[in-house]
Amino acid sequence: xxxxxxxxxxxxxxxxxxxxxxxxxxxxxxxxxxxxxxxxxxxxxxxxxxxxxxxxxxxxxxxxxxxxxxxxxxxxxxxxxxxxxxxxxxxxxxxxxxxxxxxxxxxxxxxxxxxxxxxxxxxxxxxxxxxxxxxxxxxxxxxxxxxxxxxxxxxxxxxxxxxxxxxxxxxxxxxxxxxxxxxxxxxxxxxxxxxxxxxxxxxxxxxxxxxxxxxxxxxxxxxxxxxxxxxxxxxxxxxxxxxxxxxxxxxxxxxxxxxxxxxxxxxxxxxxxxxxxxxxxxxxxxxxxxxxxxxxxxxxxxxxxxxxxxxxxxxxxxxxxxxxxxxxxxxxxxxxxxxxxxxxxxxxxxxxxxxxxxxxxxxxxxxxxxxxxxxxxxxxxxxxxxxxxxxxxxxxxxxx
Numbered sequence: 001x002x003x004x005x006x007x008x009x010x011x012x013x014x015x016x017x018x019x020x021x022x023x024x025x026x027x028x029x030x031x032x033x034x035x036x037x038x039x040x041x042x043x044x045x046x047x048x049x050x051x052x053x054x055x056x057x058x059x060x061x062x063x064x065x066x067x068x069x070x071x072x073x074x075x076x077x078x079x080x081x082x083x084x085x086x087x088x089x090x091x092x093x094x095x096x097x098x099x100x101x102x103x104x105x106x107x108x109x110x111x112x113x114x115x116x117x118x119x120x121x122x123x124x125x126x127x128x129x130x131x132x133x134x135x136x137x138x139x140x141x142x143x144x145x146x147x148x149x150x151x152x153x154x155x156x157x158x159x160x161x162x163x164x165x166x167x168x169x170x171x172x173x174x175x176x177x178x179x180x181x182x183x184x185x186x187x188x189x190x191x192x193x194x195x196x197x198x199x200x201x202x203x204x205x206x207x208x209x210x211x212x213x214x215x216x217x218x219x220x221x222x223x224x225x226x227x228x229x230x231x232x233x234x235x236x237x238x239x240x241x242x243x244x245x246x247x248x249x250x251x252x253x254x255x256x257x258x259x260x261x262x263x264x265x266x267x268x269x270x271x272x273x274x275x276x277x278x279x280x281x282x283x284x285x286x287x288x289x290x291x292x293x294x295x296x297x298x299x300x301x302x303x304x305x306x307x308x309x310x311x312x313x314x315x316x317x318x319x320x321x322x323x324x325x326x327x328x329x330x331x332x333x334x335x336x337x338x339x340x341x342x343x344x345x346x347x348x349x350x351x352x353x354x355x356x357x358x359x360x361x362x363x364x365x366x367x368x369x370x371x372x373x374x375x376x377x378x379x380x381x382x383x384x385x386x387x388x389x390x391x392x393x394x395x396x397x398x399x400x
Contacts, residue, residue, distance in 0.1 A: 009053060009215075009216075009219060010049075010050060010053055012219075013046055013049050013050070013218075013219045013222055014046055014050070016222055016223065016226055017042045017043065017045070017046040017222055019226075020039075020042050020222070020225060020226055021039040021042055021043065024036075024038055024039045024042075025039055031087065031088075031093075033087045033093050033094065033095070034084060034087035034088050034093070037080060037083050037084040037087055038084055038225070040080055041077065041080045041081060041084060042222060042225060044073050044076060044077045044080060045077070045218050045221055045222050046222060047070070047073060048070045048073050048074070048077070048215070048218055049215045049218040049219050049222070051066050051069060051070040052070060052214055052215035052218070053215045054066065055067075055128075056215065060128075061125060064121035064124045064125050065121070065124075067124040067125070067127065067128065068113070068116060068117075068124070068127070069117070071109070071113065072106060072109055072110045072113060074144065074148075074192065074195070075105050075106040075109050075144075075147055076106045077188075078105075078147050078148055078150075078151040078152070078192075079102050079103060079105070079106060079151060081151065081152075081155055081184075081185070081188055082102065082151045082154055082155045082158075083099070083102070085154075085155040085158045085159055085181065085185075086158055088162075088178060088181065089158050089159065089161070089162035089178070105143075105147050109143070148192050152185065152188070152189055152192075155185055156182070156185055159178055159181055159182055159185070162177075162178060163177050163178070166335075167333040167334065167335035167336065168308065168323055168326075168327070168333050168334050168335070169307060169308045169309075169334060170307055170308070170334070170335060171301065171304075171305075171306045171307065171334065171335055171338035171339065171368070172304055172305060172306075172369075172370060173335065174370060174371065174374060180228040183224070183228070184221075184224065184225065184228070187217075187220070187221045187224055188221065190217065191214060191217045191218055191221060194213060194214055194217060195214045279321060279324065284324075284325060284328075284329060287315075287317060287321065287322075287325050288325050288329045288330070290315060291315060291322070291325055291326075291330075294314065294315060295341060298314075299341075299345070300314065301338045301339075301341045301342050301345070301367075301368050302342070302345070302366065302367055302368045303368060304365075304368045304369065304370050306338060306368070308322060308323060308334045311334075338368070339378050339382075340382055342367040342368045342369060342378070343367075343378055343379055343382045343383065345367045345368075346363055346364070346367045346375070346379065346387065347383065347390065349363050349366065349367070350363065350387060350390055350391045350394065351391070351394045356391075360372060360375070360376075360387050360388065361375075363375075363387065364387075375387070
């Protein structure tokens with residue numbers, strides 16, 4: 001083994017992890033819970049990598065008290081990454097009593113492993129050369145698989161739900177949809193699938209722990225976190241105050257609205273989601289006409305940063321009522337509505353003879369998109385063609 005290489009890897013991993021944790025904990029934005037959780041996750045990954053690398057070089061024999069201490073770290077890391085996803089996708093996230101129940105698997109596993117952890121050094125070193133296939137071995141691995149799949153699935157589900165919810169609030173999702181977090185989950189999944197596969201296929205093999213792939217993957221994950229932390233400012237900034245302002249309306253507004261339209265709305269059945277919005281059937285129709293007219297005449301969608309609250313302010317209605325109109329009357333979410341209008345505007349420009357020399361990127365900016373890639377994706381979604389294909393097809397028709 002090339003010991004200097006592993007020493008450099010350990011030093012680089014710990015140094016980068018320390019720098020990241022320092023950056024997160026000293027960040028001034030208000031989402032302290034998410035920062036602390038990500039810091040904890042980096043520490044766990046760094047510790048796991050350290051112990052695994054020591055095992056790989058047999059240096060672990062000089063530190064027998066560290067043998068197998070990475071195993072409870074696996075359970076805790078599963079829980080930690082779930083909490084991190086929850087903190088990023090929950091406004092003003094705070095730990096509750098029910099959250100503490102997620103620590104039960106870690107505590108139980110640590111208690112079961114405690115006889116080994118308090119055993120003497122000779123017994124720990126001897127365990128490295130034997131791994132018999134027993135009922136307890138099967139139970140332990142099954143427990144790992146269940147915990148891993150449960151928390152990875154729950155974490156992914158939270159991000160997916162977040163990505164659906166923000167479509168009711170924003171017209172531009174590039175910096176808030178947390179795609180980087182999906183990639184982090186993917187890296188996390190690859191690492192633990194690799195680790196679990198090794199544990200499930202190497203029972204009874206001497207030195208089965210002395211493999212390099214898992215610590216290397218963990219080191220790469222720490223570098224990946226660093227990369228996205230530098231490229232994605234939302235890791236270090238809190239956008240939830242703005243979102244909360246859009247979602248949480250003053251209850252007095254709702255009550256007043258309900259009282260003014262109570263007589264007319266007795267026989268009008270609202271969808272369950274908007275049961276308490278207080279809008280009558282005639283009011284909904286009037287607001288729909290007002291919205292459609294404003295969109296056609298003023299074209300607010302060309303503002304790339306347009307949000308539901310901005311549009312509601314222009315129309316002079318609460319954002320929750322505007323969301324209801326868009327969802328129930330136009331059968332769309334806010335994101336799809338605005339982007340469909342942007343694409344409609346783009347098709348007119350692409351087929352305008354006076355603008356045949358306009359660049360695609362310029363058209364994208366003109367109709368409200370922030371990047372060419374996002375514009376191309378949205379354009380193909382609504383027209384089944386790329387902007388260039390759409391433009392060329394209409395040129396052929398006009399020449400014919």
